[in-house]
Amino acid sequence: MKKYKKDTDIVHGVHQTYITSQDLVPPIHMTSTYHFSNAEHGADLFAGRGSGFIYSRISNPSLELLQDKVALLEGGETAIATASGMSAVASAAMTLAGPGDNFLSCTTIYGGSYALFQKHLPKYNILPRFISPSAATDPAAIENMTDSKTRFLYLETPANPTLDILDIRVWADIARGRKIPLIVDNTFASPYLQRPLELGADIVIHSATKYLNGHGDVVGGIIVADREICTAVREHYFNHFGPVMSPFNAWLISRGIKTLAVRMEKHCDSAMQIAQWLEAHPNVSRVWYPGLTSHPGHETAGRQMEKFGGMIAFEVKGGIKAGRKVMNTVKLCILAVSLGDCESLIQHPASMTHGTYSAEERKKAGISDGLIRLSVGLEDPADIMADLDQAMKQSASE
Numbered sequence: 001m002k003k004y005k006k007d008t009d010i011v012h013g014v015h016q017t018y019i020t021s022q023d024l025v026p027p028i029h030m031t032s033t034y035h036f037s038n039a040e041h042g043a044d045l046f047a048g049r050g051s052g053f054i055y056s057r058i059s060n061p062s063l064e065l066l067q068d069k070v071a072l073l074e075g076g077e078t079a080i081a082t083a084s085g086m087s088a089v090a091s092a093a094m095t096l097a098g099p100g101d102n103f104l105s106c107t108t109i110y111g112g113s114y115a116l117f118q119k120h121l122p123k124y125n126i127l128p129r130f131i132s133p134s135a136a137t138d139p140a141a142i143e144n145m146t147d148s149k150t151r152f153l154y155l156e157t158p159a160n161p162t163l164d165i166l167d168i169r170v171w172a173d174i175a176r177g178r179k180i181p182l183i184v185d186n187t188f189a190s191p192y193l194q195r196p197l198e199l200g201a202d203i204v205i206h207s208a209t210k211y212l213n214g215h216g217d218v219v220g221g222i223i224v225a226d227r228e229i230c231t232a233v234r235e236h237y238f239n240h241f242g243p244v245m246s247p248f249n250a251w252l253i254s255r256g257i258k259t260l261a262v263r264m265e266k267h268c269d270s271a272m273q274i275a276q277w278l279e280a281h282p283n284v285s286r287v288w289y290p291g292l293t294s295h296p297g298h299e300t301a302g303r304q305m306e307k308f309g310g311m312i313a314f315e316v317k318g319g320i321k322a323g324r325k326v327m328n329t330v331k332l333c334i335l336a337v338s339l340g341d342c343e344s345l346i347q348h349p350a351s352m353t354h355g356t357y358s359a360e361e362r363k364k365a366g367i368s369d370g371l372i373r374l375s376v377g378l379e380d381p382a383d384i385m386a387d388l389d390q391a392m393k394q395s396a397s398e
């Protein structure tokens with residue numbers, strides 16, 4: 001399906017296939033159901049024969065455009081758009097594993113995914129195993145955490161919120177050896193920076209709420225995989241649990257993706273500049289950014305990502321007390337969860353996105369109480385630095 005270079009596919013890819021009029025932009029298909037041409041046509045579609053739409057919980061042209069587009073950008077066969085990133089994670093996990101099975105995830109992942117794995121899947125006797133960030137770079141340690149009941153491997157890289165980097169090829173080799181799929185949550189990188197399927201992963205998941213949409217006005221998710229896996233997700237979970245994306249949200253995300261290349265370039269360049277500046281700042285005790293040579297995953301990130309992303313974590317001197325003051329004193333950066341938007345967003349993982357972890361679990365995951373997460377927006381980086389600088393100075397002077 002790939003026809004052009006990446007930046008061109010980001011703008012044009014698949015859109016023209018969905019245009020049946022003289023419009024530049026395909027319309028939003030706001031319809032819940034579809035008119036069958038006759039009873040036989042309806043019966044055929046229900047039996048999986050012929051082409052056409054049945055009902056928008058199952059499929060809709062606006063969703064198909066988005067699915068085809070993200071599949072194209074990720075280098076996957078097909079995709080499923082979901083109501084949220086969380087429903088993408090849940091749909092994949094609940095399709096691949098059943099009662100009595102286990103799966104292996106890294107300890108450091110988005111707090112909502114951690115809660116799903118740790119608190120909810122065990123109710124269905126689907127049991128998570130968590131590998132610590134340090135062991136997750138050791139193939140023997142990963143292998144040792146799996147057995148004949150392990151149904152999939154799951155990782156985030158860069159991980160939320162510590163920006164840990166895991167070697168996708170290493171995890172993919174282990175998954176292949178065990179004949180189980182590797183799921184990679186590619187939310188922090190986006191397909192512009194990293195394409196896990198090309199590195200051996202089997203399933204890519206996104207919170208499309210973030211960089212794919214990029215404008216902070218939609219919640220959505222997507223699963224990219226081969227047809228066999230996507231059909232299984234639809235049949236075993238999705239069509240009947242029903243976490244479907246609305247056509248309007250699909251249209252907005254497809255529109256957002258058209259500017260992914262320019263947005264990611266700016267997010268990455270500004271984040272690199274801000275991370276270097278933070279690392280040299282007298283009020284900062286530590287910075288986590290994969291683009292810094294001080295980051296333990298710098299080399300791996302350089303191999304599997306095209307740039308280092310727009311997310312930074314840092315700790316100010318004075319720990320959580322000082323950090324809280326910084327978050328309360330910023331004027332330009334917005335104190336809010338989520339990421340990948342035009343606006344710079346700042347938040348406190350230990351009490352917000354990762355409040356689903358106990359204090360002990362956070363310690364194991366390397367999420368310190370003083371860690372602040374910054375999603376670098378599209379503003380002038382000088383203004384972001386000036387804002388952080390005034391906030392840190394004010395916090396230090398109190």
Ligand SMILES: Cc1ncc(COP(=O)(O)O)c(C=O)c1O
Binds near residue numbers: 086188208220
């Ligand atoms: C890495 C990652 N995966 C998944 C999710 C869940 O996505 P959503 O909020 O769209 O349900 C998030 C949300 O922040 C995330 O950061």
